[in-house]
Amino acid sequence: MPRASTRSTRSGGPLPKTSGSDFAGVVESVGPGVSAFAPGDRVCGTALHTARFAGGSFADALVAPTDVLTPLPDGVGFEEGAAVALVGVTAWLGLLEYGGLAPTDRCLVHGGTGGVGHVAVQLAAAVGAHTVTTASPDRTRTAEAFGADAAVDYARGDLLETVRSRATDGYDVIFDHRAGEYFTFDLEAAAFDGTVVLYGGLDGEVELAHAALSKGLTVEVMSMSNLATDPELPTIAGVLRRVLELVDDGTIAPEIARRYDLEEASEAHRAVIEDSFVGKLLVVP
Numbered sequence: 001m002p003r004a005s006t007r008s009t010r011s012g013g014p015l016p017k018t019s020g021s022d023f024a025g026v027v028e029s030v031g032p033g034v035s036a037f038a039p040g041d042r043v044c045g046t047a048l049h050t051a052r053f054a055g056g057s058f059a060d061a062l063v064a065p066t067d068v069l070t071p072l073p074d075g076v077g078f079e080e081g082a083a084v085a086l087v088g089v090t091a092w093l094g095l096l097e098y099g100g101l102a103p104t105d106r107c108l109v110h111g112g113t114g115g116v117g118h119v120a121v122q123l124a125a126a127v128g129a130h131t132v133t134t135a136s137p138d139r140t141r142t143a144e145a146f147g148a149d150a151a152v153d154y155a156r157g158d159l160l161e162t163v164r165s166r167a168t169d170g171y172d173v174i175f176d177h178r179a180g181e182y183f184t185f186d187l188e189a190a191a192f193d194g195t196v197v198l199y200g201g202l203d204g205e206v207e208l209a210h211a212a213l214s215k216g217l218t219v220e221v222m223s224m225s226n227l228a229t230d231p232e233l234p235t236i237a238g239v240l241r242r243v244l245e246l247v248d249d250g251t252i253a254p255e256i257a258r259r260y261d262l263e264e265a266s267e268a269h270r271a272v273i274e275d276s277f278v279g280k281l282l283v284v285p
């Protein structure tokens with residue numbers, strides 16, 4: 001696989017043992033056979049955490065195969081590119097490829113202020129789908145500001161009834177990051193012939209309930225990482241290019257909740273696990 005290496009704008013400092021999936025920077029040099037990129041190109045990419053790659057992106061410089069990186073459009077900054085890469089590819093793949101979301105559809109996105117969720121809401125709204133999302137009690141307005149037609153407090157005791165009342169014939173596409181918690185809920189909320197796309201929270205057992213059969217539902221379980229390893233699927237670069245076009249024209253705006261220095265990367269990891277925030281955390285070398 002041809003490779004290109006990038007170096008972030010700040011050099012120096014100890015190189016950590018690398019974690020991290022997303023990255024953005026300037027191509028420093030390219031390997032033999034690489035013609036799509038040249039030194040000086042602004043790029044971003046994702047999926048460094050798959051089995052194909054030894055390193056991660058919490059570093060001053062990295063080496064990446066060309067099928068996971070994409071040129072940054074002139075109007076998209078490094079921070080936006082790095083913030084949107086993994087979550088944008090996940091939302092695109094889940095809603096458009098697996099979900100087949102269409103403008104006439106009703107779409108439910110769980111957790112519409114999360115990293116993936118806030119981009120998924122923007123994408124579903126841009127498609128033109130009737131978009132309903134859930135959020136913590138004090139963030140429903142934030143979720144609506146991402147373009148949702150309605151945002152429902154996920155802590156409500158009558159969550160299912162309230163979500164159903166926003167689309168009385170059910171949801172054609174449901175995008176779920178907490179499958180262990182919501183799978184049965186999804187089956188109840190789905191429209192006949194709908195599609196439930198599960199992309200997180202699958203650690204425990206998720207049982208295929210009887211409702212899925214009686215409604216003729218399609219249940220998809222997806223991982224964006226497969227794009228980096230399965231030659232049958234589109235490449236990360238191909239999907240990311242389309243996502244970046246939407247960032248460039250203002251359709252999608254990734255939200256950056258906080259920035260950390262590279263030396264604070266462990267603090268960023270801790271925050272991902274323990275804190276609650278809207279959008280993404282950024283580690284800036």
Ligand SMILES: NC(=O)c1ccc[n+]([C@@H]2O[C@H](COP(=O)([O-])OP(=O)(O)OC[C@H]3O[C@@H](n4cnc5c(N)ncnc54)[C@H](OP(=O)(O)O)[C@@H]3O)[C@@H](O)[C@H]2O)c1
Pocket residue numbers: 086087090110111112113114115116117134135136139154177178198199200201222223224225272275276277279
């Ligand atoms: N399959 C894939 O390709 C793929 C790709 C990316 C991520 N993932 C997985 O998807 C999941 C989400 O990732 P992320 O980066 O978007 O995480 P995140 O940024 O932490 O977002 C999670 C969201 O879930 C919300 N939430 C918490 N409790 C909830 C509940 N009971 N009901 C509904 N929403 C709730 C949080 O809201 P509050 O903070 O306001 O409570 C937060 O907005 C993770 O498990 C991740 O590993 C999978």
